Amino acid sequence: MRPEDSDLLLAAVTAPGREREVTRDDILRHFNTTDGRGLGLRLLREAALERDPVGLEAAVVVCNLFGFGAEHLELLIDLTSAGWHEQHENVVSMLSKLRDPGGVVALRCAATWVPSYLDWDENRALAVKAIWGLGGIAGAEAEQALLGLLEDEDEIVREEAEVQLRRRRA
Template identity: 40%
Template sequence: MASHTNDTYGVLQKAVQQRDPDNFEEALSACFPMRNREGLCELLAEVLVADWHFRHEDVALAVQELKCACAVEALERRASSNPSYLEWDENHALARKCTWALADIGTDDAKQALERLSKSEILVVRGFAQKRIDNWLLETSRKGG
């Protein structure tokens, strides 16, 4: 099992290095069962702000599930800016996922990122961030930090 996990991570790393959206999509799906793999959170944070692929929502979900504290800055950046293929989404679903991920990470840095996002020029993003701040204490069982 461990070698399969290492192979999966290696395929994911290679897809990121090559900026190969198709292989990245396949490798990302395979990495969801991985937990606490050294370097995985850092790689996901890097890919979250990259614009060469089309799986940002899945990356944000993986970051949320893994509670990747190193991804706070990437989540904040991505919540503030949709990739070009999602510019049509006036509901900013990706930003919503990013604010949930920040809330579930639960660190002081994550809360500070939400506070900055609550002042966003994008009205819906402000609302998503403020809701996570308002519910911070009610959602402590979800938090990683």
């Protein structure tokens, strides 16, 4: 991804006290397309192929602005465990929103993996997001994944799995 592309896309991110500098229409015009969802998929693919961390961050912005769906599933699964980027929490959140049983194995792995750049996170945000994602997927496979997490050595993982299992049974 060209620096001017990523700069434009990252300027579309909002934060408290900061207005969005770039609109969805600005992005579509810049990339000469009317299909924002397709653009997000294309940018995800390019970032993965090039192992481009900045490009992936920008692609995630596009996907969250324009939406994503089943056509993104396989790529999100691959990105969940890829060690070349630092977007794992965002990727897991996106995968979780799909609520697709195809994502169970990837979410289960993300619940127990701590990338080196997240060693500092005692709250295990990546694990919690992955476990909540598992909790939102119907079916026996997700249930079994959560049951397996009850045996994890990490207390947060065990507790969050228990919360999700109770929620599923309520």
